[in-house]
Amino acid sequence: MSVFHELLDEKSCLLADGATGTNYFNLGLETGYPPELWNVEEPDHVLGLHRDFLAAGSDLILTNSFGGTGYRLKLHQAEDRVAELNTAAARLARTAVDAHQQATGQRAVVAGSMGPSGELFEPLGALTHADAVAAFTAQAEALAEGGVDLLWIETISAFEEVDAAYEAAASTGLPVAATMTFDTAGKSMMGVDPAAYAGHVGGKGAVALGANCGVGPSELMHSMMAMRGQTKAALVAKGNCGIPEYRDGKIHYHGSPELMASYAVLARDAGVAIIGGCCGTTPDHIRAMRHALDTTPVTPIGDVAARMDQIWQVLGQPWAHVPHVPDQPSPDDDASGGRRRRRRS
Ligand SMILES: [Zn+2]
Numbered sequence: 001m002s003v004f005h006e007l008l009d010e011k012s013c014l015l016a017d018g019a020t021g022t023n024y025f026n027l028g029l030e031t032g033y034p035p036e037l038w039n040v041e042e043p044d045h046v047l048g049l050h051r052d053f054l055a056a057g058s059d060l061i062l063t064n065s066f067g068g069t070g071y072r073l074k075l076h077q078a079e080d081r082v083a084e085l086n087t088a089a090a091r092l093a094r095t096a097v098d099a100h101q102q103a104t105g106q107r108a109v110v111a112g113s114m115g116p117s118g119e120l121f122e123p124l125g126a127l128t129h130a131d132a133v134a135a136f137t138a139q140a141e142a143l144a145e146g147g148v149d150l151l152w153i154e155t156i157s158a159f160e161e162v163d164a165a166y167e168a169a170a171s172t173g174l175p176v177a178a179t180m181t182f183d184t185a186g187k188s189m190m191g192v193d194p195a196a197y198a199g200h201v202g203g204k205g206a207v208a209l210g211a212n213c214g215v216g217p218s219e220l221m222h223s224m225m226a227m228r229g230q231t232k233a234a235l236v237a238k239g240n241c242g243i244p245e246y247r248d249g250k251i252h253y254h255g256s257p258e259l260m261a262s263y264a265v266l267a268r269d270a271g272v273a274i275i276g277g278c279c280g281t282t283p284d285h286i287r288a289m290r291h292a293l294d295t296t297p298v299t300p301i302g303d304v305a306a307r308m309d310q311i312w313q314v315l316g317q318p319w320a321h322v323p324h325v326p327d328q329p330s331p332d333d334d335a336s337g338g339r340r341r342r343r344r345s
Pocket residue numbers: 212213214240278279343344345
């Protein structure tokens with residue numbers, strides 16, 4: 001049995017970590033610079049953030065490898081460093097988790113983050129299934145080499161992409177989790193709805209699936225409620241820390257630790273097994289979520305309709321705030337392509 005399954009059995013609800021990119025910005029990462037290079041250039045920063053999330057109570061941390069496919073690294077002339085950067089990412093997370101266990105006796109899981117390629121699949125674009133599988137396989141094998149416990153596909157918006165990434169991740173023999181981003185009036189950017197996603201990826205044998213990033217905790221919970229009952233896989237909620245707003249050339253997240261703590265408890269009570277934060281979520285938010293999960297008794301879900309009213313009262317009405325789409329390129333856009341290139345951050 002994998003450490004992931006053991007911990008999930010033991011605790012029934014795992015707290016994941018928060019943002020990577022937006023926390024690195026506070027440590028000096030320049031907008032547009034690939035965070036994956038920090039695995040070799042600033043390993044102490046990468047280790048430090050892992051340590052901070054573990055100390056805050058995370059049971060599962062994601063490697064700093066979101067943009068680690070050859071397609072993403074090519075934007076920074078680093079496409080020949082896929083193996084090096086992903087293996088380094090995995091080793092740093094492994095080191096942090098092992099040190100945490102030695103110091104505290106607490107176990108945690110290392111999940112190897114695999115974000116989207118940033119390319120459009122044919123016939124809309126030029127990317128073939130075979131080329132995508134090859135790129136994701138190179139990343140997945142390097143993450144496995146570095147010692148991850150499972151592979152964690154995230155911020156996906158199209159079936160074609162999760163199909164290729166899943167095939168590559170599963171070929172390593174490790175358990176696979178996969179989350180999609182639902183940010184467009186209840187669907188992904190490519191028009192996939194949460195229930196269809198859960199059925200599709202659950203059918204592949206994913207150990208966990210769900211939603212990450214997108215709009216805010218309310219929209220994330222809306223996706224979770226749609227996925228309930230659609231799969232036997234563990235549900236994952238990794239929501240942004242509030243609603244992203246574009247101001248003065250930067251994206252801001254205003255979610256308070258209290259809001260994220262409320263979201264964590266509601267998600268757990270709704271049956272979500274793995275709960276974390278995405279963009280804007282700091283170790284302070286994770287600490288508040290840990291405290292709330294540990295001190296708030298579980299309320300059975302009961303009547304779903306009544307419960308949903310309660311959820312929206314606490315988190316706000318989902319999709320009431322259309323996410324602000326910046327007219328100017330976001331910090332993660334690159335000059336070479338007009339598509340939005342999202343980064344888990
Ligand atoms: Zn995010």
